[in-house]
Amino acid sequence: MKGIIFNLLEEQVVGQFGDGTWDDLLDDTELDGAYTSLGSYDDREIMALVAAAAAKLDKSPAEILRWFGKSAIPALALRFPAFFEAPSNARNFLLSVNTIIHPEVRKLYSGAGCPHFRFQHAGDDELVIGYSSPRKLCALAEGFIEGTAAHYGEHVTVAHRDCMHDGAPACQLAVQWVS
The missing domain is CATH 3.90.1520.10 (H-NOX domain)
Structure with a gap:
């Protein structure tokens, strides 16, 4: 999985729940959280972060993924406005x-x-x-x-x-x- 997905997840978690929550997810998963947008990372890392968020927020992994996708669109529109302007x-x-x-x-x-x-x-x-x-x-x-x-x-x-x-x-x- 490309690092930009991890970057977006971090932005959404920090934006809605604060830096401490992101740090807790990293601690819970024993991941270092150093994701560069162009880097490639094991899919299991994003799934571990989603599972940790689900446990912490008392949601299912599917609910966390839906929330993440929905809340990430404004950030994607800011990063890639051309994708959103033409349609x-x-x-x-x-x-x-x-x-x-x-x-x-x-x-x-x-x-x-x-x-x-x-x-x-x-x-x-x-x-x-x-x-x-x-x-x-x-x-x-x-x-x-x-x-x-x-x-x-x-x-x-x-x-x-x-x-x-x-x-x-x-x-x-x-x-x-x-x-």
Whole structure:
């Protein structure tokens, strides 16, 4: 996993819960916390931090990942404004992930292992997103979807219809726009 994800997690934890909480997570996981944005780190480290946060905050790891994804979008929009300026809404942003955003991520962060998304339009107010990644961070994807909608001033619900954690070959996230 690229260090920028660790940097974003640290920012969100410190911003919402304070420096002490981040330090506690590092102590609980016995990690040093020295993550550079361009560095590559073992996926087990992010999962250990998520598990420690879940235990500390009395949440499930999936809840922590959703919170992280949703709360990280404003920081991503500040770091990478071009990704967010061209799309006029959340749907267009989401549809640009495979073709515009992830290729740029791979240029900026050599060796980045980005998930793959498949899109199926299900009417004007629904988009079904297939999520596939060996990391199985579908809850993080849910949070990113919710955060993206909030960034554009939109309201969505995300239904997790199929999940790799339950044996499905890919996750299926149904995004419904709410008026």
